[in-house]
Amino acid sequence: MLELLPHLLHQALFGALAAAGFGVLFNFGFRALPWCAAAGALALAVRTVGQDLAWSLEGASFAAAIVTSCSVSALRRQLGPACNAVALSGCIPMVPGAFFGQALLGFLSVTAPNLVDAETTLIVAVQSLLRVIFTLGAIGAGLLIPAHLLRNQDF
Template structure:
């Protein structure tokens, strides 16, 4: 239990740092950078907990993006207005699976090399990595878009 908590806090801390960094890249105001860090920490904590209980990366990323978007819109709608959704996006960017994307690109490079790798295993590994990236990005995108669409209505 303690090891899991330490791991979740570790992931949350680095999610906060990464999300605040993306907030700087997006030219957010200093007050909004704190909200970006909080949303990044929450996103990575929820995703890590989902992965710890056995969810797929895609499902855990969708749940984390949904949770962060609902929380950001609920907490920041009055204070930040439309930029609440931008804070949610900045918090979700650290969940993009860069390692899988790198594996997919390296596999594509290996396949197109003059003295290419054995094609069967390389193609399978490359496609598997690329599909993980595509479905994870789709999960993050849907996790942001669906709550924003639902919470945009006045009756909620």
């Protein structure tokens, strides 16, 4: 397990940077940005542990979103109604944008003239698209279920 630590720290660090970067884009205040970074680090750490345990990307993303949402909900006295937004910002680095792009590029490739091995191209594109749909669903459900059950206030 110790040999996985550098990889875990790497993923958590860049998860934190990605979440904080998008926090700036979403106009979070400077006081909220460290919370976004912490949520991103936690989400990526949990997802990485899950994938190291041979879970699917979708399962690991669901677990990461649940843990992030629950952790942020535990801090709602400090964060107030912004806690749901902080959890969402933390999970942004898990949004499978690259798979989405790969899926659409794959579908564009299928229509190209003189395509070699069309079946493989199509299957890879469909796999990527399904992965996007299921991962987005997993992240959304993982964020929403604790927020609803714990009755996080929106105001």
